[in-house]
Amino acid sequence: MPELRQNFVTKEWVIIATERAKRPEDLVAHREAKVVPTFVESCPFCPGNEAKTPPEALRIPVDAKDPWQVRVVPNKFAALSREVQPVRHLQHLRRRIEGFGVHDVIIETPDHSHTTALLSEAHVANVLRAYKSRHDALSHDPRIAHVTIFKNHGVDAGTSLEHPHSQLIATPVISTQVRQRLQEALRHYDDVGECMFCHMVHGELEEQTRIVLKTEHFVALELFASAAPFSTHIYPLRHMASFGDISAVEIVDLARVLRTIMAKIYVGLNNPDFNYTIRTAPSESVGVKYFHWYVSVIPRLTRVAGFELGSGMFINTVLPEAAAEFLRNVKVESAAGAGAGS
Ligand SMILES: [Zn+2]
Ligand SMILES: [Zn+2]
Helix, strand or coil, rough: CCCEEEEECCEEEEEECCCCCCCCCCCCCCCCCCCCCCCCCCCCCCCHHHHHHCCCEEECCCCCCCCEEEEECCCCCCCCCCCCCCCEEEEEEEEECCCCCCCEEECCCCCCCCCHHHHHHHHHHCCCCHHHHHHHHHCCCCCCCCEEEEECCHHCCCCCCCCCEEEEEECCCCCHHHHHHHHHHHHHHHHHHHHHHHHHHHHHHCCCCCEEEEEECCCEEEEECCCCCCCEEECCCCCCCCCCCCHHHHHHHHHHHHHHHHHHHHHCCCCCCCCEEEEEECCCCCCCCCCCCCEEEEECCCCCHHHHHCEEEECCCCCHHHHHHHHHCCCCCCCCEEEECC
């Protein structure tokens, strides 16, 4: 039977309409395996073409004598500019701000053909270290209100640039969507006296049915009211409001969890396009007890259509419990810590 479920943070309702879909396997596209070359001469992110990007903001390893593993460069086609100041203007009801901001590209690997699932855990850890380093540096700029780190992989996820990369956009304002989540979390904290994310994770670990994997420091799960099939959240078990609070040991563990989840999606769902994003507290809310950062992974298996646009309600055709079971059962190598309850 179909069911409506409410998201615990946003309070948005999701229709879980499994009659329309069937089993998780039915969403697996039978696309032909695409052969991606490891090097493309014209690609600005491939080794040897470093001069085609703006100068590096960060490089791993730091020593330029060694070949780079990860590079961070300003986006050549940046959405916002560091060349202006975030001056506010108000005229009648027209509010605007000069387009100040920072737009980085994180080039994740020299290998053009790799995707997160194909990187080593040690390499994913370096990508995460680059995220944290840029996040921390920008969060300290008083003109920056919020830092969003995200990855678009594939045309259905919003990019046609094949070389593995992610992006960071630092904005002078906090979006209404982020602000509403913070306010809901604060309300819960005031009412109940605990972080709603810690509360949710605790309940999910007790019930187990939506857990995909758990390690010493992280848990990956399908939300009870997941808006899209196989959309997976990764939460730190320790309460932390900001991604910037992650420790060196936790970065290594997160790399293992993120790579394992991406590998399960790559193998089990036949390499779909995907987005992931790090949802973290704005700079002004670092250290608060009511918000908890996490990683949201969304394989692009379905499309948003008229009902979603018109109602703001999503229809998910895969039962989150079935998606969790499916992902638990996808075997990938080096799946340390995989399996519910391990
Ligand atoms: Zn390339
Ligand atoms: Zn928490």
